[in-house]
C-alpha cells in the first residue's frame with residue numbers, strides 16, 4: 001500500500017482555505033505518483049484557534065464528511081482524514097473521519113485524551129468511545145490523535161484487536177519534538193505495527209509545530225520522514241508481510257500475561 005502524508009501548514013481559523021489546500025494537494029499527489037492512501041494532520045479545519053472554535057468548528061461533520069468523501073471517491077484513494085474541530089450536541093470534539101476509495105465513511109473517532117498544557121479541557125470535550133479498529137483494503141488499522149500517543153494503553157488496545165497499521169494525526173509542537181519521535185518508535189516496536197504519522201508544520205499563537213511526520217516499520221526502523229517545521233509531502237510504501245514476520249520472530253503478543261497486569 002502506497003501512502004502520501006500531507007505535512008500541512010494549517011491556515012489558522014480559516015476552514016475554507018484549508019479545504020482548498022487539501023483539495024489542491026490531493027489532486028497534485030494523484031497526478032504525480034498516485035497513492036492508495038493519504039493522511040492529513042490534526043485539527044486541519046480551524047488550527048489551534050481554540051478560543052474561536054464556536055464560529056469555526058464543523059457541525060457534526062456536515063462540511064467535512066461530504067468534502068472528504070467526494071475527494072476519496074473522485075480520486076479513488078483512501079483518506080485518513082486527520083481531525084477537525086467538530087460541534088456536537090453537547091460540545092466541541094476533536095474528530096477524525098476515515099474514508100475508503102468508494103467514499104464510504106468507515107471510521108470516526110473523537111480524541112479521548114485532552115491536553116492540559118493547551119487548555120484543551122476548557123474548550124473541547126473528550127471522546128468516550130473505546131479505541132476501535134477499521135479496515136481498508138482488508139487491512140486492520142487504527143487512528144489516534146496527537147496527545148493520545150503518550151498513552152500506550154490506547155495503541156495496545158487497538159493492536160490487540162488485530163491492527164497492523166497505527167496512524168497518528170497531530171499538531172505536535174517543536175518544543176517536545178524528541179517525545180514525538182521516540183514515542184512513535186516505542187509504539188511501533190512494542191506493538192509490532194507500522195506507525196504512520198501526519199504532523200502539521202507552521203505555527204499558531206507562538207507555538208511552532210515540529211513537522212517530522214514519520215513512517216516506521218514494525219521492527220522500529222524509519223522508512224520515511226518529513227522535513228522539520230516545513231510543509232512537505234512524505235511518500236512511502238508499506239510491506240505488511242513485515243508485521244507477520246516480526247510477530248513470528250519475537251512473539252510478544254503470545255508472551256503477554258494479562259491476568260498479571262490487573263486487566
Ligand SMILES: O=C(O)CCC(=O)C(=O)O
Pocket residue numbers: 042115118145146147148150170171172173176179
Ligand atoms: O503531548 C504533547 O506534548 C503535545 C500534544 C498536542 O499538542 C496535542 O495533542 O495537540
